[in-house]
Amino acid sequence: MTWILIAALALVLLAPLAMALYTPPETRDRAEADRALFHAQLAELAREREAGRLSEPAYHDAMLEVQRRLLAAPPPPAMAARPGARAPLLATLLAVPALAVGFYLLHGSPGLPSASFAARQELGTRDEILLAQLRARVAEMPAGDVRRQGLILLGNAERNRNQIGPAATAWREALDAGFEPGLAGDLAELELERGQSATALTLLARAIAEAPGDPRLRFLTGAAEAAAGRREIARATWRALLADAPGDAPWRATVEERLRALQ
Numbered sequence: 001m002t003w004i005l006i007a008a009l010a011l012v013l014l015a016p017l018a019m020a021l022y023t024p025p026e027t028r029d030r031a032e033a034d035r036a037l038f039h040a041q042l043a044e045l046a047r048e049r050e051a052g053r054l055s056e057p058a059y060h061d062a063m064l065e066v067q068r069r070l071l072a073a074p075p076p077p078a079m080a081a082r083p084g085a086r087a088p089l090l091a092t093l094l095a096v097p098a099l100a101v102g103f104y105l106l107h108g109s110p111g112l113p114s115a116s117f118a119a120r121q122e123l124g125t126r127d128e129i130l131l132a133q134l135r136a137r138v139a140e141m142p143a144g145d146v147r148r149q150g151l152i153l154l155g156n157a158e159r160n161r162n163q164i165g166p167a168a169t170a171w172r173e174a175l176d177a178g179f180e181p182g183l184a185g186d187l188a189e190l191e192l193e194r195g196q197s198a199t200a201l202t203l204l205a206r207a208i209a210e211a212p213g214d215p216r217l218r219f220l221t222g223a224a225e226a227a228a229g230r231r232e233i234a235r236a237t238w239r240a241l242l243a244d245a246p247g248d249a250p251w252r253a254t255v256e257e258r259l260r261a262l263q
Helices: 002-022 030-050 056-072 083-107 117-140 145-160 164-177 181-193 197-210 215-227 231-244 252-262
Strands: none
Touching: 117 145, 145 164, 145 181, 164 181, 181 197, 181 215, 197 215, 215 231, 215 252, 231 252
């Protein structure tokens, strides 16, 4: 039964690749990319108008200009694919499942049954026992750097088990033993999850004083201000962050999305 399910899944996953063998592809050139960009610009203009950031006359002027460029874009030339170009695709279609099955038979365990509920429950219990042992070990440590590192490790373990309260307690004690902006940001995130925006802002203010250029701390500050109901301050914080960020920053889209949600 398992092998039938595996084979069915493989067929489903490889179906698009097989379809490509019978669908004559068309070449995509710069003109087609330009048209896709023009359509995206039209959609963006409509969103700006709906949000009230673009007046009706300005919207119509911009829309007409984009439409003019869209109409001026030349159509892409369609070319039939060369017969020889299908050979690598066909080879891939046949080789992928064959190699996958062979590799699994060589290195896997097809006859091994799946873990039972009791086994998974036993694993969870074992994790809880290890976590309790870590708590006891850290509690016995004398004050100092070793205890501080143990508290950070304990906070990480508690966080991974979704024990937000105990994780916050451990990290706060570690911060009292030695302040670190990155750890303060971690604790601020937990406080925001618990709805403690004021506590998070206190932590972030001190962290940013020591690391003013840290984008994560600045983003969290905006999130804490928004959670506290100070939406204008949150907007200003995130706009300043975007203004200072490089154009290819991977988190730009996240900040921009949060900004739009505040409108």
